[in-house]
Amino acid sequence: MRNLCWIRRDLRLHDHFALSQALKSGPTLVTFIFDEEILSKLKNKSDKRITFIYDSLIEIENELQKKGSSLLVRYGSPMEEIPKICEEFKITKIFFNRDYEPYAKKRDEAVTKKLKTLGIEAENFKDGVFFEKQEILTGSGSLYKVFTPYKNKWLEKFDSLEKFIPDYSCNLKNLYPYTNKKNILATNWYDIIGFKETSAPLHGGTKSALKLLEKFGTHIQKYKAERDFPAIQGTSNLSVHIRFGTISLRDMLRQGFSEKNEGSSTWISELVWRDFYQMILDTHPYIEKESFKREYDQIKWLGKDDHFKAWCEGQTGFPIVDAAMRCLNETGMMHNRLRMIVASFLCKILLVEWRKGERYFAEKLLDFDLAANNGGWQWSSSSGCDAQPYFRIFNPYTQSEKFDENGEFIKKWVPELAAASKKEIHRPSGLLFSQYPQPIVSYEANRVKCLEMYSIIKKA
Numbered sequence: 452m453r454n455l456c457w458i459r460r461d462l463r464l465h466d467h468f469a470l471s472q473a474l475k476s477g478p479t480l481v482t483f484i485f486d487e488e489i490l491s492k493l494k495n496k497s498d499k500r501i502t503f504i505y506d507s508l509i510e511i512e513n514e515l516q517k518k519g520s521s522l523l524v525r526y527g528s529p530m531e532e533i534p535k536i537c538e539e540f541k542i543t544k545i546f547f548n549r550d551y552e553p554y555a556k557k558r559d560e561a562v563t564k565k566l567k568t569l570g571i572e573a574e575n576f577k578d579g580v581f582f583e584k585q586e587i588l589t590g591s592g593s594l595y596k597v598f599t600p601y602k603n604k605w606l607e608k609f610d611s612l613e614k615f616i617p618d619y620s621c622n623l624k625n626l627y628p629y630t631n632k633k634n635i636l637a638t639n640w641y642d643i644i645g646f647k648e649t650s651a652p653l654h655g656g657t658k659s660a661l662k663l664l665e666k667f668g669t670h671i672q673k674y675k676a677e678r679d680f681p682a683i684q685g686t687s688n689l690s691v692h693i694r695f696g697t698i699s700l701r702d703m704l705r706q707g708f709s710e711k712n713e714g715s716s717t718w719i720s721e722l723v724w725r726d727f728y729q730m731i732l733d734t735h736p737y738i739e740k741e742s743f744k745r746e747y748d749q750i751k752w753l754g755k756d757d758h759f760k761a762w763c764e765g766q767t768g769f770p771i772v773d774a775a776m777r778c779l780n781e782t783g784m785m786h787n788r789l790r791m792i793v794a795s796f797l798c799k800i801l802l803v804e805w806r807k808g809e810r811y812f813a814e815k816l817l818d819f820d821l822a823a824n825n826g827g828w829q830w831s832s833s834s835g836c837d838a839q840p841y842f843r844i845f846n847p848y849t850q851s852e853k854f855d856e857n858g859e860f861i862k863k864w865v866p867e868l869a870a871a872s873k874k875e876i877h878r879p880s881g882l883l884f885s886q887y888p889q890p891i892v893s894y895e896a897n898r899v900k901c902l903e904m905y906s907i908i909k910k911a
C-alpha cells in the first residue's frame with residue numbers, strides 16, 4: 452500500500468486534512484504539479500505569485516527532507532501527470548483537498564475518473580472552508596443568498612458543534628522514504644515552467660504565515676476600529692497565505708475565537724464572508740462568466756477604453772483611486788477599503804464594465820481568488836447576490852476624506868501631491884499640482900449618467 456497526497460492551493464504540512472488522512476492510512480508521497488493550463492494564462496512571466504509558490508515549495512521540501520522524503524514536482528497537465536506518477540510509484544490511493552473553482556472541479560473529476568480506470572482510488576476532503584454548501588441551509592433547506600442570515604446560521608451551527616475546530620495533524624514519520632534528484636532545491640524549476648524569479652513583498656511558506664498571524668493576534672482587538680484605514684496596518688495581511696494554503700483556515704479561526712471582543716468577532720465575520728463566497732461560486736458556477744443577477748448583464752456600459760487605461764495606470768486625477776491603483780501595480784496588494792472604492796469608481800463613475808476590472812485584479816492581485824474577487828466585484832457593481840443597491844455610489848472624495856483623512860496613504864503613492872495640505876489632497880486643483888492629472892471625468896455628472904445607465908434594471 453502506498454499513498455499519494457496531491458497538494459495544490461494547500462501548500463503546507465500541518466493541519467492538512469488530506470495529508471493527515473493519507474499518512475494515517477499508509478506510507479505517503481507528496482506531490483505538486485505546476486499546472487500548465489493555469490500557468491499558460493499568466494501573461495507576466497515574472498509573476499510574483501510564482502515566486503510565492505516556489506518559496507513555499509522550498510520550505511516544504513526542506514521539511515520533507517528532514518523526514519527522509521522529498522516533494523515530487525512535475526510540470527504539465529495533472530490529467531497526464533498524476534496517473535503517470537501513480538504508475539511510476541505504484542500508488543494505490545490518492546488524497547487531495549477539494550477546490551471549488553469551476554476549472555478545478557472539472558480537473559479533479561477528470562483525474563479521479565482516469566485513476567478509476569487504472570484501478571486507483573481517489574479521495575477528496577473539505578479543508579479550505581469551514582462549512583460547505585450543504586452544511587449551511589435555510590429552514591426550508593435551500594441555499595442562502597444573503598450574507599447576514601448565512602453568517603447567523605454559520606455561527607449557530609458552529610455553536611452546536613461546541614465550537615470545535617479540528618486540527619488535522621500530520622504524522623510525517625509515515626512519509627514514503629524517497630530521494631529525489633529533481634527536487635525543487637536541486638533543479639531550477641523556474642526555467643522548466645518558463646517563469647522568472649522575482650521579489651515578492653511577502654515571503655511564501657508557513658513560517659512567515661504563522662509569524663503574521665501571531666503579530667496580528669497582538670492587535671486583533673483593534674481590528675474593527677482600524678480595518679478601514681489603508682495608512683494603518685489594521686488588518687492581518689494573511690490573504691495571500693490563505694489563498695495558497697500556507698496557513699489553514701482553522702489556524703485563523705482558532706486565533707479569531709481565542710478571544711472575545713469586537714475586533715475578533717468582526718474578523719471572524721470576514722472569514723465567514725470567505726466561506727460564503729466559496730459556497731456561492733460552488734453552487735452558482737455561472738457567475739464566473741455572468742452576473743449573479745442575470746438582468747444586470749443587460750446594462751449597456753458607456754465607459755471609454757482610455758478611461759479604463761487611466762484607471763489601470765493610476766492616472767484618473769482622483770487621488771485616492773490613483774494611489775490605490777499605483778500601490779496594486781507596484782506590490783500586488785490592495786487594502787479592502789480601497790478595493791471597494793476603486794471597483795465602485797470603475798463601474799459607477801467611469802461607467803466601465805466591472806468584468807474588465809475583475810480581470811485586471813485577477814492579473815495583479817497576489818491574493819487573487821476567483822470566489823472572493825468575483826464576489827467583491829459583483830458586490831461593488833450591484834450585480835451580485837448580496838450586493839450594494841445600484842443607486843449606492845461611493846463618492847471618491849468623501850471616502851478619501853473619511854478613510855485617509857491626512858492623505859498619508861495618498862502621499863506615499865502619488866508623489867505629485869507631496870506638497871498638498873490636508874484640505875487640498877483629496878481634490879487638488881490649481882497650478883501647484885500641474886504635474887498631477889486633471890480629473891478625467893466629473894464625479895457629479897457621471898453619477899447622474901450611472902443612474903440612467905443602471906435604470907434598465909428597473910425596466911428588465
Ligand SMILES: Cc1cc2nc3c(=O)[nH]c(=O)nc-3n(C[C@H](O)[C@H](O)[C@H](O)COP(=O)(O)OP(=O)(O)OC[C@H]3O[C@@H](n4cnc5c(N)ncnc54)[C@H](O)[C@@H]3O)c2cc1C
Nearest residue numbers: 686687688689690721725787790818819820823824827828
Ligand atoms: C473588488 C474586490 C475584490 C476582492 N478580491 C479579492 C481576492 O481576489 N482575494 C481575496 O482573498 N480577497 C479579495 N477581496 C476581499 C478583501 O479585500 C481581501 O480579502 C482583504 O483585503 C485581504 O486583506 P487581509 O488579509 O489583511 O484581510 P483581513 O481583513 O485580515 O481578513 C482576513 C481574511 O478574511 C478574508 N476576507 C476578508 N474580507 C473578505 C471579503 N470581503 N470576501 C472574502 N473574503 C474576505 C480573506 O481571506 C482575508 O485574508 C476583494 C474585495 C473586493 C471589494
